[in-house]
Amino acid sequence: MAGTAGSTGTARQLGTGLADDGGAAGNGPKTLSIIGCGKVGKTLGRLWHAQQTFQLLDVLNRSVASAQQACNFIGAGAAAASYDELRNADIYLIAAGDDQIAACCEALAASGKLNSDSIVFHCSGALSSHDLAAAGLQGAALASIHPIRSFADPQQVALHFAGTWCGSEGDAAALAVLTPAFNAIGAQAVNIKRDSKVLYHAAAVFASNYLVTLIDVASQAYVEAGLPPEIALKLIEPLLLESAANAFKLGPAAALTGPIARGDMATVRRQYQAVQQWDPQAAALYRQFELLTLELAARKNGGTSPTA
Template identity: 55%
Template sequence: MQPTLNIIGSGHLAQTLGRLWQGHRSLELRDVLSRNAGNAKAACAFIGGGRPVDDYADLFAADITLIATPDDQIAGCCEQLAASGVIRPGTVVFHCSGALPSTVLAAAAERGALTASIHPIRSFASPEQVAQSFAGTWCGAEGDPAALAVLRPLFTGIGAQLVDIDPAAKTVYHAAAVFACNYLVTLLDVALQAYRHAGIPEAVAMQMMAPLVNKTVEQTFNAGTTAALSGPIARGDMATVATQQAAVTAWDADKGALYAMLAKETVALARRRTTER
């Protein structure tokens, strides 16, 4: 007999996971709850199943409940879920936040639920596209072992790769993804600003950067960060680094401070490479 699932939230992640599980017939989707009845209906239409509801009092009990709301609403939604009376001992309640630990689901745990968090490490900006390419997605998992024993097969069944994470370090874990993704984009934007300051049009700068960035990323994932490091610091040319830092600071003090901070981290990386060799 298939486990039953309720989803609280009707956003992109809720739609994508719901559609994947519906398509794989991994479970029986019961209710999709959203404060906006129209959003709940739209989510069910995209998923291809489920009953749209807009009130916790209308929820049927389910074996598993996914709270797929924005992070700042997860704890409050869990409290409302607990107050609704649909949680039974052994019910699994989980969320997919990368920043919050499973302990934010304490209200459900107090009612006998098994709580966990499984965080897919990718963007869900386009549910249609993600549903087609989800296989291979890494997911950070933590929480009650009994809850994870139920959830792991559901995620691996749609192609996810799970890695256990320490809930006490979850904020730093999530920051790692921000460094690797969001701040990488910001750093590339700073490079574009520097090129523009040097008189190079953005369109040309993008073409100049593309092979450099792509090759660097390729080398990093093929050989590791220490082996992929190149440039003046890797060569020990600190005079060039000092000249660049002064020039960048003269152009923009904040960018100069960022250059100095990155230079300090790069010196440490270069030292690690020397030690490894």
């Protein structure tokens, strides 16, 4: 979603219960419009529409055709062709890609749609609500609520969204509305520090992306030791799954096993030397994990280092 959209007009159909200015009539659900309605926006929009949590007004995407496809998936809303076409909504979700969120927010702020009663939020894991500062200057309450899951298949995610954890931070006025809205579709919101949002996202990278990289390094080491690649993965799978299950059940310190946990540092030294001869880059990784695992083993042993 770019900071501006095309100028082609679209037919406007007011939803039931909406006033001409796009506001909610009576005491009905708050109104919502979505800017940059890709997989995340479509999924959340569909869930909120099904639960009647929000009344979807408009969807603004790079093209009217894309916006209409999103509306069709959600089952509600009208495709807007520009920021000027957006009706006044209580809440605006900017669900564009990370690199476009600030630009979209600036364009929304410049459109004159925002006031002190508005809420603007995004669902990025890497950015904080500070990146919506342009909306804040117009008086809007700001928030970031990040569902911690993959949205590769929006239809499947919509069916199985219940139980999804969401890292949330932002202004109290925004969270007072958005937290119950996410709870209504089965999410479990957990507060995080606004200024630590990048570290929060790095934690997810450690738990997901870097775990995959670690599996690849282990697989390469097995192959270097003479095993076929497909057998290497079969050896890794039970080790990884059982270790992860124990860590989640017992806690990381109690679940730790292996040479460092036993204090067998001579084995650790031999392993490091073998990895160093094979791949110095992997050896640097091994060494860093050794240092961190020594700290974990000390916690397991009540503060006593295995090297003591």
